[in-house]
Amino acid sequence: MRIVEKSQLMSATEIDRTVQRLAHEIAEKSGGTKNLGLIGIRRRGVPLAQRIALAMRGMEGVEVPVGTLDITLYRDDLSKVAAQPVLHSSEIPFGVDDKDLILVDDVLYTGRTVRAAMNGLFDLGRPQRVRLCVLVDRGHRELPIEASFVGRRVQTSGTEIIEVRLNEIDHEDRVMLVELV
Amino acid sequence: MPERLRHLLSIEPLTAAQINFVLDEAKPFQEFQRYPLKKLATLRGKSVALAFFEASTRTRISFATAAARLGADTLNLQAESSSLKKGESLLDTVRSLDAMKPDCIVMRHSSSGACEFVAKHLDIPVINAGDGSHEHPTQALLDALTLRDRLGTLEKLHVTILGDILHSRVARSNLHLLSKFGCCFTLCGPAMWLPREFETMGMPVRLTSRVDQALEGADAVIVLRVQEERLHEPALPLNEYILLYQLTPERLRRAKPGALVLHPGPMIRGLEIDPAVADGPQSCVLEQVTNGLAVRMALLFMLLGGGSESEPGKGSKHVAD
Numbered sequence: 001m002r003i004v005e006k007s008q009l010m011s012a013t014e015i016d017r018t019v020q021r022l023a024h025e026i027a028e029k030s031g032g033t034k035n036l037g038l039i040g041i042r043r044r045g046v047p048l049a050q051r052i053a054l055a056m057r058g059m060e061g062v063e064v065p066v067g068t069l070d071i072t073l074y075r076d077d078l079s080k081v082a083a084q085p086v087l088h089s090s091e092i093p094f095g096v097d098d099k100d101l102i103l104v105d106d107v108l109y110t111g112r113t114v115r116a117a118m119n120g121l122f123d124l125g126r127p128q129r130v131r132l133c134v135l136v137d138r139g140h141r142e143l144p145i146e147a148s149f150v151g152r153r154v155q156t157s158g159t160e161i162i163e164v165r166l167n168e169i170d171h172e173d174r175v176m177l178v179e180l181v
Numbered sequence: 182m183p184e185r186l187r188h189l190l191s192i193e194p195l196t197a198a199q200i201n202f203v204l205d206e207a208k209p210f211q212e213f214q215r216y217p218l219k220k221l222a223t224l225r226g227k228s229v230a231l232a233f234f235e236a237s238t239r240t241r242i243s244f245a246t247a248a249a250r251l252g253a254d255t256l257n258l259q260a261e262s263s264s265l266k267k268g269e270s271l272l273d274t275v276r277s278l279d280a281m282k283p284d285c286i287v288m289r290h291s292s293s294g295a296c297e298f299v300a301k302h303l304d305i306p307v308i309n310a311g312d313g314s315h316e317h318p319t320q321a322l323l324d325a326l327t328l329r330d331r332l333g334t335l336e337k338l339h340v341t342i343l344g345d346i347l348h349s350r351v352a353r354s355n356l357h358l359l360s361k362f363g364c365c366f367t368l369c370g371p372a373m374w375l376p377r378e379f380e381t382m383g384m385p386v387r388l389t390s391r392v393d394q395a396l397e398g399a400d401a402v403i404v405l406r407v408q409e410e411r412l413h414e415p416a417l418p419l420n421e422y423i424l425l426y427q428l429t430p431e432r433l434r435r436a437k438p439g440a441l442v443l444h445p446g447p448m449i450r451g452l453e454i455d456p457a458v459a460d461g462p463q464s465c466v467l468e469q470v471t472n473g474l475a476v477r478m479a480l481l482f483m484l485l486g487g488g489s490e491s492e493p494g495k496g497s498k499h500v501a502d
Contacts, residue, residue: 070209073223078486084185085486087209087479123218 005178009136009154009162012173018151019048022133023055025149026102035100035128038066041117042088044106045069047168048135052104067092069103074116090120097125102149106164108134111145136175138162188307189480190297191316192357200358203479204326210475210482211326213250224253227485230283232258232275233310234290239446239470240310240319244287247477253485256283275299284485288312293350306484314348319480320445321354323473327465328401330472331441335362341395341436342366343428344405344453347374351445355403360384369395370426371417392426399436403443404428407453419452429455433463441465 010018027033033056040049046068053064070088072078078085103117114132121130133149138156154162154177163176183198192200213219229248233241248255258278275286285306288296293313300307311317329335340359346352346368356366356379365385368375372390379386389395396402412419428442442454442464450456458464 073209073221073482078223084182084483086182087206087482089209089212119222123216123220125217 001180003161003178004181005176006160007177008174009177010152010175015135015166015173015175018135019051020055022149022151023052023059026052026133027056027060029148030100033060033062033064035098036064037092037094037096037099037101037127038064039092039101039103039117039121040066040068041103041105041113042068042070043169044164044166045104047166048106049102049104050168052102052133065094067094069117069120071113071116071120074119076112076116092124095125096121096127098128101127101130103130103132104134105132106135106166107162108132108137108145108147108150109140109162111141111143114145115143135164136162186306186480186483188296188300188309189318189484190300190307190309192318192321192354193316195358195361197361200322200325200361203322203476203483204329206483207322207326207472207475207479210478211472213478214471214474219250220252221250222252223482224248224251224485227252227284228254228256228282229481229485230256230258230278230281230286232278232286232288234258234271234288234295235311237289237310239473240289243470243473244308244310244477244481247474247481250474251478251481253284253481256281271295271299272302275303279303279305285481308480308484311350314350314353316354316357317350317445318354319473319476320351321358322480323469323476324351324355324403324443324445325358326472326476327443327469328441330468331465332400335359335364337362338364338400339398339437340364340366340401340403341369341399342403342405343369343392343395343426344407345374345411346370346405347376348408348411349405352403352405356384356386367395367399371422373417374411390425392428392432393435396432396435399440401441401443402428402433402436403445404448404454406445406447406449423452427451427453427455428458430457430461433458433461439463443469446470 030036038049038053040046049066053066056064069090072085072087131148134147135151137147137150137153160177160179163178165172165174167173183202231241231244245255287308287310289310290312293315296307296309296312309316309318325335342352367387369389369392375388440463442458444466448454448459450459
């Protein structure tokens, strides 16, 4: 098995423009940013959530709080793989009760990660509303989950992988479509 | 990543990297204890057998709570009501417990090495919750977590252990753990309770029966429980022990400013520790209890949960983290 790069889906500037657009959409469809909280799903949802918060500061001049969520303990496939899972802390520096929350992740695929994230979130309290924002929606859902804010929708086959690379983690900004052959 | 644990029988064979990994895995569980809803489904459908052949309250409750909060069920075997009293052998007892198909056994026994013996005969992970005067590994791990949190590091600490070192599995596990991080030790207590074994093993230990000397420059003091019945072995009157060895505020002032005070419990106020120290700002006693839950949750998760980093096929998964 090896990985072949098929095409580039987004360049650094396209990622940036998409993040700006998502920030605008979220603000617009939330009736302001006052009650908002952004929750980045580890790992690549975290820098994305921070970038959206930064964009909101730029346009509205407001600080939207950002938290990070590690979903390892809530996964439904833990027993299927042999490797030792590495846990990370979830850091949510605000109370989630009655908050208008946006879960942020890089790719929406089966929906299982989002299911796990919602379970984790509800252990912390009772948000007023939870919506989902993703950079790329690649289809193939296995659960009744949809994103409210989508950067780019991409048709994919089961063997293809969306590879999101972000500066904060991967030292470059781009989104690629790759395939295992 | 360090080699995966199969059992937790003792601290001695573990590497510093394996210990650090357990402590890192415990961090999210420390935070979890503050959640309003303390119930995970991570180990749903798994069961943990608690086989305590020796009386225990807090360690058993801690393991039972850790299992419950991870969503696992527990099977309880208690010494008082067990068939051991009727003459059944240890191996027969654990084999019949094993036949109920638990996924893991947490075991305490009054004989050193009993957990290792059981681990050799069963196919499921065994966690040592204290065996004789050998080891109490989860206690040492929770102590290490407490020290690392409060002092920022485990490296090169000066740790004083006060009390009955000879019979203490807590002392033994702590010595093994902390010596892997370059710590040095002063062991203090009546001469009859100061074993020579650690010096022979080449550990940086100093033995003394003079408590003022022992506390000089310590970063942390681990106070051990005094079992009254042990005082009568070679007779030492209780009030004499209190006079010579009780950790008092005056004595604690000889340690470094802000030195931490740990106690594995149960703690007898007015015997090995002055109430003013037990309740003072340097005392970590209650933190130790909470950290015990976090460490035990981490261990159960490590031994019973499998997994990988990200959602399969979603993307980003083959990118080296």
